[in-house]
Amino acid sequence: MNNQEIPQIQVELRDKAQNLAKNYDETSNEFKKYNAIAKILNESNCFSYIPMERAYAMLRDLGVEEDKFGEVYGQLV
Amino acid sequence: MSLRSFIKSKFAKETSPAEAQDSASEEQTNEWDSLAELAQNPEADTNSPSYQRRLREKGLNSKGNSIFADEHIVNMGMADLEKYLVKEDKVPNWQEQYIFISDEDFEELHASPVVEAGLMTDKKINEETAIRAISNGVFFDKVQKLLDGEIPSVSQMTSREVKTYDGTIDVDTVSVTHSCIDSPAQLMRSLDKLQQDGKLEDLTETEVKRIQIIREATGPEAFRNYCEENPLTDKLDGKDIQLNGNDILAFFDQSDDDFLTALNEKGSVEGVSQAELAKFIEDHSDLFNDKFCLPDRAREHMSEYCRVINHDFINKVMETNEPLLEKTKISPELHSALTEGMPEDATNLDKALFTYIKLCKLLSYDGRYMAGYGEENLGAIHKDISYIEQITPENNRAVCYELTMILGKMLNEYGINFEVSYFDSTGHKLGNGEYGSGHANLRFRCDDMIVGADTVKEVYRSDLTAAKVGAPLSGLKLMTDNEETRARFDESYQKMYDLINQQETEAGNPEAEKQRRISEALNEYAESNGGFEKISLQEKKQTLLNILEQNGLKDLDVSVRLYQLFNSMFSKEYDMQQANISVVRRDIYDDEGENVIDIAVETVLSFNDTSFDANPENTEHFYVTNKSEVLKAESGELQEVFDGEQLTIVSGMHLRPVPNINFPSSVNSRNA
Numbered sequence: 160m161n162n163q164e165i166p167q168i169q170v171e172l173r174d175k176a177q178n179l180a181k182n183y184d185e186t187s188n189e190f191k192k193y194n195a196i197a198k199i200l201n202e203s204n205c206f207s208y209i210p211m212e213r214a215y216a217m218l219r220d221l222g223v224e225e226d227k228f229g230e231v232y233g234q235l236v
Numbered sequence: 237m238s239l240r241s242f243i244k245s246k247f248a249k250e251t252s253p254a255e256a257q258d259s260a261s262e263e264q265t266n267e268w269d270s271l272a273e274l275a276q277n278p279e280a281d282t283n284s285p286s287y288q289r290r291l292r293e294k295g296l297n298s299k300g301n302s303i304f305a306d307e308h309i310v311n312m313g314m315a316d317l318e319k320y321l322v323k324e325d326k327v328p329n330w331q332e333q334y335i336f337i338s339d340e341d342f343e344e345l346h347a348s349p350v351v352e353a354g355l356m357t358d359k360k361i362n363e364e365t366a367i368r369a370i371s372n373g374v375f376f377d378k379v380q381k382l383l384d385g386e387i388p389s390v391s392q393m394t395s396r397e398v399k400t401y402d403g404t405i406d407v408d409t410v411s412v413t414h415s416c417i418d419s420p421a422q423l424m425r426s427l428d429k430l431q432q433d434g435k436l437e438d439l440t441e442t443e444v445k446r447i448q449i450i451r452e453a454t455g456p457e458a459f460r461n462y463c464e465e466n467p468l469t470d471k472l473d474g475k476d477i478q479l480n481g482n483d484i485l486a487f488f489d490q491s492d493d494d495f496l497t498a499l500n501e502k503g504s505v506e507g508v509s510q511a512e513l514a515k516f517i518e519d520h521s522d523l524f525n526d527k528f529c530l531p532d533r534a535r536e537h538m539s540e541y542c543r544v545i546n547h548d549f550i551n552k553v554m555e556t557n558e559p560l561l562e563k564t565k566i567s568p569e570l571h572s573a574l575t576e577g578m579p580e581d582a583t584n585l586d587k588a589l590f591t592y593i594k595l596c597k598l599l600s601y602d603g604r605y606m607a608g609y610g611e612e613n614l615g616a617i618h619k620d621i622s623y624i625e626q627i628t629p630e631n632n633r634a635v636c637y638e639l640t641m642i643l644g645k646m647l648n649e650y651g652i653n654f655e656v657s658y659f660d661s662t663g664h665k666l667g668n669g670e671y672g673s674g675h676a677n678l679r680f681r682c683d684d685m686i687v688g689a690d691t692v693k694e695v696y697r698s699d700l701t702a703a704k705v706g707a708p709l710s711g712l713k714l715m716t717d718n719e720e721t722r723a724r725f726d727e728s729y730q731k732m733y734d735l736i737n738q739q740e741t742e743a744g745n746p747e748a749e750k751q752r753r754i755s756e757a758l759n760e761y762a763e764s765n766g767g768f769e770k771i772s773l774q775e776k777k778q779t780l781l782n783i784l785e786q787n788g789l790k791d792l793d794v795s796v797r798l799y800q801l802f803n804s805m806f807s808k809e810y811d812m813q814q815a816n817i818s819v820v821r822r823d824i825y826d827d828e829g830e831n832v833i834d835i836a837v838e839t840v841l842s843f844n845d846t847s848f849d850a851n852p853e854n855t856e857h858f859y860v861t862n863k864s865e866v867l868k869a870e871s872g873e874l875q876e877v878f879d880g881e882q883l884t885i886v887s888g889m890h891l892r893p894v895p896n897i898n899f900p901s902s903v904n905s906r907n908a
Binding site: 188189191192194195196198199202203205206207208209210211212213215216217219220229230232233236 | 707750751753754756757758760761762763764765768769770771775776778779782783786800801804805806
């Protein structure tokens with residue numbers, strides 16, 4: 160995936176998900192979670208196809224502050 | 237002397253059913269006084285089933301009043317029935333079929349619980365009716381006529397109904413809606429159930445005899461005799477079939493193990509396939525279920541057979557009679573694109589599904605037509621069958637008429653039969669629909685499958701959109717619940733869809749592959765996540781408005797993009813009562829303001845914290861232009877522009893009008 164096709168904030172979140180995944184054993188649930196988030200964020204325009212609740216859950220998992228959810232989501236979609 | 241003994245000695249006369257019936261009115265006169273006196277006896281158990289049955293025997297309801305309507309009501313009712321029913325010749329032996337009951341009795345009958353006695357759901361009998369069938373001579377007389385096949389059902393009519401007749405009787409339904417017993421077998425099962433439940437204790441000899449008469453008339457022996465004299469016939473997929481009912485009974489009345497073996501080894505009655513036998517049974521269910529009480533084992537096996545063996549396709553779409561088939565010409569470019577990459581060993585079903593998916597990938601919906609611009613400008617194009625030949629992968633805008641006929645033409649080429657149907661904006665089939673009217677789709681038949689195909693079932697979430705991003709398609713509908721058939725269909729569908737997506741990826745179009753990756757990753761994420769927190773309506777609304785106001789939607793077609801975004805943000809938890817998106821058409825005029833030169837398809841977002849219906853004063857509207865500008869609009873203001881026809885709502889096919897706005901009857905509801 161070419162990083163230029165996705166917004167910078169999405170790239171940053173994807174990288175964060177990849178780094179978080181590295182902290183866990185590959186068989187663990189946490190690894191699967193962050194790895195799945197990284198895979199989703201590696202795709203351009205991905206937020207057009209996923210329910211808002213799941214998008215917010217990913218932001219929460221990646222440590223984005225709750226009061227920034229709307230702003231970040233707006234940039235991602 | 238106990239009450240039961242008293243009742244028994246008083247009324248249990250050894251009379252034949254006919255005698256009991258003949259003497260019913262006389263007994264009513266002679267015995268009523270003593271019965272009434274008995275009812276006054278503080279020791280009398282007037283609620284006991286046997287006491288109540290004695291009342292019914294005398295033609296009295298639980299309050300001691302007559303079951304039957306007065307004579308003048310009967311005369312009026314008969315006159316009405318003669319006037320409105322007989323002339324249509326739809327209710328045979330109507331004079332024999334009806335019992336006229338009092339209004340009070342009508343209430344009592346309706347309050348009586350249904351007897352849960354059999355497998356059927358639509359011909360149940362309530363307790364009171366079942367009891368009258370054996371306790372009251374007038375009712376039993378009708379039951380005997382039903383058993384003899386003289387009348388189709390025992391029906392009752394109240395004096396209230398007779399008085400309100402105004403000459404608008406629906407002759408097709410009146411016989412059904414008034415019937416209280418239309419299945420002898422169900423009556424027998426109901427009586428057996430009442431006996432099991434202890435509700436038919438202390439039967440008189442007359443009642444016992446009547447039950448015996450019903451049992452003998454509905455039992456296996458009666459079935460055998462009937463079948464000896466009446467061969468059963470049916471027409472299945474053009475073939476005339478004749479079977480002996482006893483052969484059918486022998487096949488289904490096997491032990492469970494033998495039946496299971498037969499089922500698995502394609503067993504059937506000689507001369508017909510499993511599907512044909514299942515359809516045959518279904519077509520004669522009145523005989524097997526309603527007229528006779530077959531052994532439980534045979535009936536259960538029949539039911540299982542019809543459930544397991546797919547027979548939903550029989551007698552459907554047996555040939556193609558599409559009058560426009562010859563006039564439908566597909567351009568060589570489109571034909572080549574639709575068939576390119578189709579496997580050489582594809583089955584007919586594979587071919588049909590491959591072509592449907594390719595059609596959705598290649599063509600796009602002409603949104604301007606749906607928005608109402610089509611009538612005067614595009615109608616001439618999209619309602620002209622000859623335009624189909626101009627449609628190519630490059631010139632790819634089409635509406636349902638062309639999409640349906642292109643698919644039909646291709647199916648015909650593969651030797652697959654199909655039928656086109658046209659529907660109005662509410663989904664009702666247009667009896668005399670023709671090309672260019674309402675909404676069009678088709679169904680086709682592949683071997684043992686009937687498949688509905690509708691590329692634009694929902695315009696804004698149609699398969700034309702879904703296929704392009706590799707999402708699941710919703711416009712293909714297999715017309716059976718049979719699991720084995722569905723599994724074969726799903727396998728073919730998935731195989732063709734995966735093949736086409738793979739071919740696209742290999743050809744350098746990665747969009748479909750990307751969608752597949754996102755979908756897989758989302759599933760993995762859902763599995764590793766404990767749940768998703770709900771987001772409030774207010775927060776969603778504000779987020780959407782912020783996105784529109786701060787960033788805008790960078791898309792050529794804002795309304796489509798906004799519709800997608802709205803649906804990803806507002807899931808089903810906020811139903812139509814709290815959040816809504818409507819699509820509207822705005823005409824764009826020339827500089828002189830006289831002629832419409834184009835249209836804009838725009839949207840209205842509406843929100844309500846509680847409910848559009850309950851608190852319309854709390855509804856907020858936001859008009860979103862095709863440039864992604866957001867304009868807050870009051871209900872009154874919107875009402876004015878809609879009334880002035882400066883805006884026209886686009887409705888139908890899952891697009892909803894703006895809540896809390898009244899629309900004129902000329903609301904645009906073009907569905908193609």
